[in-house]
Amino acid sequence: MPGKPKYYLTTPIYYTNGLPHIGHTYSTIVCDTIRRYKRMRGYDVVMTTGTDEHGVNVERAAKNAGVAESEFVAKMADEWKSLWDELGIPSDEFIRTTDLKHAHTVQWLFKLCRENGFVYPGHYTGQYCIYDNAYVDVKPGENCPDCGRPTETVTEANYFFKLSAFQKPLLNWYAKHPEFIQPESRRNEILSFVEGGLRDLSITRTSIRWGIPVPGEEPHVFYVWFDALTAYLSAVGGPNYEKQGYWPADVHIVGKDIIRFHSVYWPAFLMAAGLPLPKQVWAHGWFLMDAAKMSKSKGNVVTPRSIVGVVGMDALRYYLLRETVFGQDGNFSYDALVTRYNSDLANGLGNLASRTAAMIEKNFGGKIPKPAGMQPQDTALATQAQAAIVEVLELYDSLTFSRVLEEIWSLIAATDKYLTSEHPWSLGENDADQQRRATILWTTAEVLRIATALTHAILPESTAKVWTLLGQSGQPGSIALDGLRWGQLAPGMALGKSQALFPRIEKTEAIERMEAMENEPQKPVTAPAAAPASAPTAGGAAAAAAPAASEKIGIEDFAKVEMRVGQIKTAERIVGADKLLKLTVDIGTEIRQICAGIAQFYEPEKLIGRKVAVVVNLAPRKLRGVESNGMIIAATVGPEGRPVLAGFPDEDVEIGARLK
Numbered sequence: 001m002p003g004k005p006k007y008y009l010t011t012p013i014y015y016t017n018g019l020p021h022i023g024h025t026y027s028t029i030v031c032d033t034i035r036r037y038k039r040m041r042g043y044d045v046v047m048t049t050g051t052d053e054h055g056v057n058v059e060r061a062a063k064n065a066g067v068a069e070s071e072f073v074a075k076m077a078d079e080w081k082s083l084w085d086e087l088g089i090p091s092d093e094f095i096r097t098t099d100l101k102h103a104h105t106v107q108w109l110f111k112l113c114r115e116n117g118f119v120y121p122g123h124y125t126g127q128y129c130i131y132d133n134a135y136v137d138v139k140p141g142e143n144c145p146d147c148g149r150p151t152e153t154v155t156e157a158n159y160f161f162k163l164s165a166f167q168k169p170l171l172n173w174y175a176k177h178p179e180f181i182q183p184e185s186r187r188n189e190i191l192s193f194v195e196g197g198l199r200d201l202s203i204t205r206t207s208i209r210w211g212i213p214v215p216g217e218e219p220h221v222f223y224v225w226f227d228a229l230t231a232y233l234s235a236v237g238g239p240n241y242e243k244q245g246y247w248p249a250d251v252h253i254v255g256k257d258i259i260r261f262h263s264v265y266w267p268a269f270l271m272a273a274g275l276p277l278p279k280q281v282w283a284h285g286w287f288l289m290d291a292a293k294m295s296k297s298k299g300n301v302v303t304p305r306s307i308v309g310v311v312g313m314d315a316l317r318y319y320l321l322r323e324t325v326f327g328q329d330g331n332f333s334y335d336a337l338v339t340r341y342n343s344d345l346a347n348g349l350g351n352l353a354s355r356t357a358a359m360i361e362k363n364f365g366g367k368i369p370k371p372a373g374m375q376p377q378d379t380a381l382a383t384q385a386q387a388a389i390v391e392v393l394e395l396y397d398s399l400t401f402s403r404v405l406e407e408i409w410s411l412i413a414a415t416d417k418y419l420t421s422e423h424p425w426s427l428g429e430n431d432a433d434q435q436r437r438a439t440i441l442w443t444t445a446e447v448l449r450i451a452t453a454l455t456h457a458i459l460p461e462s463t464a465k466v467w468t469l470l471g472q473s474g475q476p477g478s479i480a481l482d483g484l485r486w487g488q489l490a491p492g493m494a495l496g497k498s499q500a501l502f503p504r505i506e507k508t509e510a511i512e513r514m515e516a517m518e519n520e521p522q523k524p525v526t527a528p529a530a531a532p533a534s535a536p537t538a539g540g541a542a543a544a545a546a547p548a549a550s551e552k553i554g555i556e557d558f559a560k561v562e563m564r565v566g567q568i569k570t571a572e573r574i575v576g577a578d579k580l581l582k583l584t585v586d587i588g589t590e591i592r593q594i595c596a597g598i599a600q601f602y603e604p605e606k607l608i609g610r611k612v613a614v615v616v617n618l619a620p621r622k623l624r625g626v627e628s629n630g631m632i633i634a635a636t637v638g639p640e641g642r643p644v645l646a647g648f649p650d651e652d653v654e655i656g657a658r659l660k
């Protein structure tokens with residue numbers, strides 16, 4: 001689109017050794033919000049995301065899955081891409097580091113750096129684990145942190161990047177562009193890191209096979225950051241970036257753990273090659289779960305599908321951007337998420353929109369009334385709304401999303417108060433009262449229109465519904481925010497169809513549903529991975545027969561599921577979880593604690609001594625904060641999904657006997 005200024009932003013290029021959790025989703029939601037906002041400010045925006053698919057971890061994961069690396073990463077990339085599409089945050093450019101155009105860009109960047117004298121051959125010496133085929137970060141004589149086996153000191157030929165030559169140029173750059181690293185705390189951290197001196201960087205490997213080859217220097221392949229960071233450039237033209245016109249990037253949005261690579265290595269590579277530097281690197285914090293970083297090994301990961309399946313994507317976006325100051329760490333809590341949903345979305349925006357529409361429907365035949373004679377209280381609200389427009393645009397520009405939402409929600413609260421004090425529903429039917437009512441409802445609808453336009457970048461789905469409800473044409477995404485003013489709501493427009501916005505939800509039940517979904521097994525990523533013999537239902541009880549699973553599995557897949565006869569020793573209810581029972585189960589070799597979603601159908605006392613079928617090799621999970629180590633098998637019966645425990649009523653089976 002000629003004429004429009006270009007704006008280019010990126011999410012991190014995510015590493016494909018796992019599937020997206022809330023942390024990745026947060027980065028991508030932030031980028032999507034900026035993208036939508038910038039479009040409404042008249043920019044031609046491109047947002048890039050993608051997958052980082054090389055390296056020894058992928059090599060290993062593919063081997064474990066018994067597939068070729070290319071097949072493994074193709075499936076992973078597909079999972080990531082389709083999740084973003086499903087969540088309504090598709091990228092404009094999805095770059096895979098195994099794309100040919102990316103390989104060409106990396107090779108071109110290397111050539112430029114080398115021609116300019118910033119690359120030299122050398123040797124890298126480190127501790128190497130021959131079992132894992134990888135360097136590990138330990139001292140000579142120490143064992144491998146991954147497998148615990150002895151490491152060897154290995155020296156291999158590498159190419160080095162002269163990072164040490166860029167200490168001064170980088171410090172000059174930071175000084176001249178104080179906005180380059182954000183937030184301020186990260187900037188200070190990077191400044192002292194660079195001031196402390198920079199060591200040259202090994203950028204190729206001969207010990208890894210799965211990577212982009214260094215032309216004419218086989219078996220050298222590019223190593224980690226020289227490969228991954230370059231994806232931002234290959235997505236928008238690579239060597240032909242000038243023709244596309246999006247490089248340099250306006251902002252790279254990253255997590256705080258990778259800020260150093262983005263604000264030190266990446267600008268140094270670009271300086272060495274004589275290419276323009278990105279304008280800004282913005283590092284956000286982590287979402288912590290019970291004050292700990294989410295990680296697969298801790299079993300405290302939250303994934304977007306389980307939340308979106310219960311409260312919807314807009315509620316997740318609202319919660320993530322409202323609850324945490326952008327740049328700082330935040331705490332993720334289901335409880336706070338549902339509280340925000342009910343108080344701010346259901347009772348706030350949703351309620352204001354449906355009340356206003358209902359009153360206009362009832363009193364003005366569903367057409368926006370014409371205001372007549374503004375009184376001071378109407379003008380006060382108009383002034384607040386007009387000020388909010390100016391304020392909110394500034395807050396968006398500084399990526400202060402939590403303040404954006406606070407500002408808009410205080411306008412919504414002021415409008416609720418205005419309605420209460422003006423109480424248009426108790427005015428009479430005479431002309432003067434009807435005119436007054438028209439003014440009040442027009443004013444309220446006008447606030448809603450403005451709030452909708454301002455919130456659209458954050459809540460795209462629900463604002464589109466409010467927009468239609470207000471009888472506005474087109475999509476709110478096409479509003480030019482620069483032209484947004486108080487008083488543009490045209491009287492006489494017919495209201496559109498009313499759609500459910502944010503139906504109130506019952507907290508305990510919503511949390512249980514999200515946690516139950518979180519505990520369902522993720523779709524297997526690689527072809528021959530074990531499909532569980534049965535699909536677990538709420539809270540860890542499983543259906544003995546899975547009618548939906550039509551795909552056949554081999555006996556070797558079935559053999560991966562270890563089921564044993566267990567005997568229930570104790571059973572108790574869990575406070576705050578209506579459906580869950582906490583059980584201890586003797587499985588012959590040990591006593592396990594297992595949570596089962598059977599509390600509504602089984603009395604705890606009656607379960608003691610009962611023999612049940614237990615899946616014993618399921619990874620431990622937490623349900624409502626209680627560890628569950630295994631799964632009790634149950635049939636799911638009837639439309640309400642009543643669980644019926646599988647058992648052994650007629651035979652005296654030994655505890656611990658394996659089910660085959």
Ligand SMILES: [Zn+2]
Nearest residue numbers: 129132144147
């Ligand atoms: Zn090892």
